[in-house]
Amino acid sequence: MGLETPAGPAPRPAEAVDSGTLSLLGSELLTLFRRRRTWAMIGALALIPILIGIALRLAGPAPSGRGPAFLSQITENGLFVGMTALVVAIPLFLPLTIGVVAGDSIAGEASHGTLRYLLIAPAGRVRLLLVKYAAAAAFCAAATLTVVIAGTLVGLVLFPIGPITLLSGVTVSIAEGLLRFLAVAAYVTVSLLGMSAIGLFLSTLTTVPVGAMAATAILAVVSQIMDALPQLETLHPWLFTHYWLGFGDLLREPPVWDSFVDNAVLQAGYVVVFGALAVGRFLTKDVLS
Amino acid sequence: MPAHDTGAARRLTRWIPAIAAPVAIGVAVVVVPMQANAAVDLPDLTPEELLELAASSDVDALSGTMEQTSELGLPDLSGLTGAMGGRGSDDGTAASATDLDDVVSLVTGTHTARVYLDESNARLQVLDPLAERDVYVSQQGVWVYDSRAQAATHVTPPPAADVEALKAELEAWGEAARAQVEAQYGAPLPNPGEVLDRALAKLDESTDVSVGTDALVAGREAYELVLEPRDPDTLVGSVRVAIDGDTGVALAASVTARNVEEPAFSVAFTDISFEAPDASVFEFTPPAGTEVTEHQVPLPSVAELEQWKAEAEAGAVAPEGMPRPVVHGEGWSAVVELPAGEGGAKGLGGEASAMLDGLTTRVDGGRVVQTSLITVLFTDDGRVLAGAVTADHLLDVAANGR
Structure with missing residues (x-):
């Protein structure tokens, strides 16, 4: 794995940590986005809008009020392919890929026997966790943007496009609409951060990456099932999946930012709790591989 | 074994952040709202004074978010409507199942809506997940928009001149109708001025009216008006209305069944502002591809009104x-x-x-x-x-x- 050893005369400590962290992050991102697995997952995510687009192109318009949200609007305005694909991808496909990346972060290195080399650098363990988490967060953004951008491009190719009708029945220009879609991508990225922290923590528990990946993805599904059970209503606002489909609030006029804020606060809570747990576990762990 | 001890101690030290973070979050979540509520102490009012404050409220512009919760203890209807939706064919049945779903969803669970109000316009924006229902009310008419069905209904009022002509007649009729309703139901209609006293006297026969604990509602200090039926036959345990201490606007209302702690129905502002909202929030033109239904409200003639009035008096x-x-x-x-x-x-x-x-x-x-x-x-x-x-x-x- 790309481990950067400080070369030349030692710079001042703070700078050393900074540049060391940055180069570690750089090499981590490079490793992540050079892996074939990462590209396979991104390709699979891009396939969702492509399939939706082709299916609708062949089968004709969907009746309104059926199927995933925004589906019936696609044939009138192709720009909605991205939103429909997002609605389809959020419950399972996105968490699955995030689970793979986050669950693999520490356990993957441990199973390859590369973890101890990574820890030789000064200020080792916490920094490594931070870098691994940052890489997972970067993948969250990449995965979400893939779905939105691929969807928008597919819509552009296969369907007529035009000014975008928001949920409130207000029509905005294409430029503003695309900005809103970017805001939605940001929302979804933020919603996945808590799950990434859980994945990171699980990844510090084991040296079997598949275990951590599966556990993370399963937790996301379990959380969504709990969110659907009215008997557990008091728990709902605390589930990390609770606001996952709340991005619709950004497609209203005027946009409602409450759920964006609630979601960000909730995810920050998960990041703090599971980040702290991961640090506690990783600092006290005997790294044998 | 000193070496072992320090090792264990260090291990423990390293777990401190992991333990401290959830504890800190828990404390913040539980204690902060409690303190906020404890700090509310408005000058004491009698129920009469509180009702007067509410009646004298002259807020004509606001925007805010409302949350409505129903816990009516209905039998579980989700399976039922699901089954109906499945059975519904391509004709009207499917639509009626959707309507039923709408009704059921309104009386169960939680709904969030935004409300906008200024002197001449009003808008209710029901925030459904990935969908929205809107009601735009202006002097030009009412638009009802449903994003899921991509359908809009436009209700236009009758021409203004006709309305003016009928206004006096309507007012007279309204007075009579109100008197009749009041006589019939025994429950007063909220009205300012002298009606209030009469209403309170009447209310007191059936209901214990008191002022509850002050609380923070939508970030504002509010009084609580508590109505408790004296009637032993009713299922209603209490009706509580939170009234803003400053403006007299009702910020929250809830109905609690007898012997139940949680309200069966509650609606409350979670945030509110009394500044006039931007005029653009009231504008609505049905977007392309929307199914628009037009309704013109027929204006009843004076003769018809007379007839209804007579009928209302006869109770026929x-x-x-x-x-x-x-x-x-x-x-x-x-x-x-x-x-x-x-x-x-x-x-x-x-x-x-x-x-x-x-x-x-x-x-x-x-x-x-x-x-x-x-x-x-x-x-x-x-x-x-x-x-x-x-x-x-x-x-x-x-x-x-x-």
């Missing part, structure tokens, strides 16, 4: 020829009865009556739908009785007609 049959619902008793335990054959069972097909079977429980003399606040009785002879009373009381009314 309504214009459509439908028997007027009969109200038994008064106050909190009033029971409304729909006579046999009309309105109640009429128009319900086989599917609907099958649905009725699934919802109701069999009792001696009919079928009963029981919720924590409202009971509905379908008698075997086709009458429908409803009220905020127990099933036994309804059966009693059905049998004795009082």
Whole structure:
């Protein structure tokens, strides 16, 4: 794995940590986005809008009020392919890929026997966790943007496009609409951060990456099932999946930012709790591989 | 074993952040709201003064977020409507199942809506997940928009001149109708001025009115008006209204069933601002691809009004020829009865009556739908009785007609 050893005369400590962290992050991102697995997952995510687009192109318009949200609007305005694909991808496909990346972060290195080399650098363990988490967060953004951008491009190719009708029945220009879609991508990225922290923590528990990946993805599904059970209503606002489909609030006029804020606060809570747990576990762990 | 001890101690030290973070979050979540509420202490008011404050409220512009929760203790309807949706074919049945879904979803669970109000416009924006329902009200008419169905309904008022001409007549008629309603239900309509005193006196016969604990509602200090029925027959335990200490606007209201802690129905602002919202939030033009239904409100002629007035005074049959619902008793335990054959069972097909079977429980003399606040009785002879009373009381009314 790309481990950067400080070369030349030692710079001042703070700078050393900074540049060391940055180069570690750089090499981590490079490793992540050079892996074939990462590209396979991104390709699979891009396939969702492509399939939706082709299916609708062949089968004709969907009746309104059926199927995933925004589906019936696609044939009138192709720009909605991205939103429909997002609605389809959020419950399972996105968490699955995030689970793979986050669950693999520490356990993957441990199973390859590369973890101890990574820890030789000064200020080792916490920094490594931070870098691994940052890489997972970067993948969250990449995965979400893939779905939105691929969807928008597919819509552009296969369907007529035009000014975008928001949920409130207000029509905005294409430029503003695309900005809103970017805001939605940001929302979804933020919603996945808590799950990434859980994945990171699980990844510090084991040296079997598949275990951590599966556990993370399963937790996301379990959380969504709990969110659907009215008997557990008091728990709902605390589930990390609770606001996952709340991005619709950004497609209203005027946009409602409450759920964006609630979601960000909730995810920050998960990041703090599971980040702290991961640090506690990783600092006290005997790294044998 | 000193080395071992320090090792263990260091391990423990390293777990400190992991333990501290959840604890800190827990404390923040539990303690901060409690302290916020404890800090609220408005100058004491008597119920009369509080009602006057509410009545004198002259807020005509606001925007805010409302949350509505219903916990009526209805039987689980989700499976039922799902089944109906599945069975519904491509004709009207599917639509009616969706409508039923809408109704069911409104009386169960939690809904969030934004409200905008200025001097001449109003807008209600119901924030459904990935969908929205909007009601735009302006002097030019009312738009109702449903994003899921991509359908809009436009209700236009009659021409302004005609309205002016009828206004005086309507006002006179409204006075009479109100007096009649008040006489009939015993419950006062909220009105400023001298009506208030009379209303309070009347209210006191049936209801214990008091001022509850001050609390923070939507970030504002609010009084709580508590209405507790004195009537032993009703299921209603209390009605609570939070009234803004500053402006007198009602910020929250809830209805709690007897012997239940959680409110069966509550609606409350979670945030509110009294600044006039931007005019653009009230603008609506149906987007392309929307199915638009136009409705013109027919303006009744003076003669028609006269006729209705006469009928209202006589308490006789309504214009459509439908028997007027009969109200038994008064106050909190009033029971409304729909006579046999009309309105109640009429128009319900086989599917609907099958649905009725699934919802109701069999009792001696009919079928009963029981919720924590409202009971509905379908008698075997086709009458429908409803009220905020127990099933036994309804059966009693059905049998004795009082």
